[in-house]
Amino acid sequence: MLNAKMDKVYDLIIIGAGPAGLAASVYASRYKLEHLIFGAEAGGQMNEIYDIENWPGDTRISGHDLIARFVSHVENYGVKIKKESVGSVRKNDEGLFVVETSRETYLSRTLILSMGAKARKMNIPGEKEFTGCGVSYCATCDAGFFRDKIVAVVGGGNSAAVVALELVDFAAKVYLVSVEEKLTAEPAWLEKIAASPKIEVIKDTHVLEIKGEGKVEKIVLDKVHEDRTYLSVDGVFIEVGTEPGVELAQKIGVVIDAQNYIYVKEDMSTNVPGCFAAGDITTGSNKFRQVLTAAAEGSIAANGAYKQVKLNQPLTKTI
Amino acid sequence: MEIVFTDQNFDQEVMKSDKPTLVDFWAPWCGPCQMMGPIVAELAGELGEKAKIGKLNVDENPVTAQTFTVMSIPTIMIFKGGKMVQKLVGVQSKEALREALEKI
Secondary structure, eight states: OOOGGGGOEEEEEEEOOSHHHHHHHHHHHHTTOOEEEEOSSTTGGGGGOSOBOOSTTOSSBOHHHHHHHHHHHHHHTTOOOBOOOEEEEEEOTTSOEEEEESSOEEEEEEEEEOOOEEEOOOOOTTTTTTBTTTEESOHHHHGGGGTTOEEEEEOOSHHHHHHHHHHHTTOSEEEEEOSSSSOOSOHHHHHHHHHOTTEEEEOSOOEEEEEESSSEEEEEEEEEETTEEEEEOSEEEEOSOEEEOOHHHHHTTOOBOTTSOBOOOTTSBOSSTTEEEOSTTBSOGGGOOOHHHHHHHHHHHHHHHHHHHTTTSOOSSOO | OEEEEOTTTHIIIIITOSSOEEEEEEOTTOHHHHHHHHHHHHHHHHHTTSSEEEEEETTTOHHHHHHTTOOSSSEEEEEETTEEEEEEESOOOHHHHHHHHHHO
């Protein structure tokens, strides 16, 4: 597809507007890189975080509020997040990246892939059927529907812990069901969970099936709990980790690991020259997948793009 | 133009509507709903008279939300001839909504 926009070559195109992409944009603006940032959902997973207590500088802030500050910072430099969804990415004969969206085609010298990750599904019977009828992946959105009800949170990491604590404000009882023998959430969250009379932790247990008539009524366990192999619940919040969205990356030949995360070097570069990746989509930061590490990776990737674009070009005027 | 649906006007505006009607069930506390809102508003502007498009605040209009067992937001429902014909849970792209409206 050829059109007027094809004549223009950007220094950098960032795909994904979560903390990694937005931090990359802030740095790119300060490096004076002419860039675009695409993101149908600014903030991505952050919009669903009820409570963040480890973002330095903010004792406590919601994901939605923190991302609003990221967006405002990006826009302060005159950059507007483009909501077009990116359909494909390739490299042309001149070594430029060709990014096709639902509306236009754009050219760029460098690329940052920061599409993040999405909630992982359990792929158990009843999960899909009851999504929206008791099965939820977003407690911030749906906790209010479970006032005085009984709910289960499936998972044992930080996200599951935060969701269980969020639900305490609404539900009558919260089961936290984890396959692990020991919850992997931060001790600071575990202390709060232990102190909550409403939360009952069930460890070393798998949820096999979600059952109900029209809406969730019970979850089937692989172990006996109080003489039964099921829990009667009105809702199930699934927090079993995330899956990276790498379909686009694969189109330009970026190498991924066995779990579909993009391999990055220390400078956030991938195996494709000029293509960087940042945030939850990468193997970087020991796969820690925090807002903080995503933002850090975004800044490093922007630095990589800057070095590639500006430092490889002769200066037009002497400073 | 985007319409604000309520428990009071739902029957008249949606169930008795003579054209396909898209309802965005949302609430102010829901982060992803804040993303969905502008997409729905934009679609309403683009489709003009072809379809009726609007939003319903589940917090202020619990009766309708309960009638249609809305337990997750954002949820998009498309109604035609007094019946709910399509239900989409979670944030949807404008293209997906347009496609869903064209299919019914």
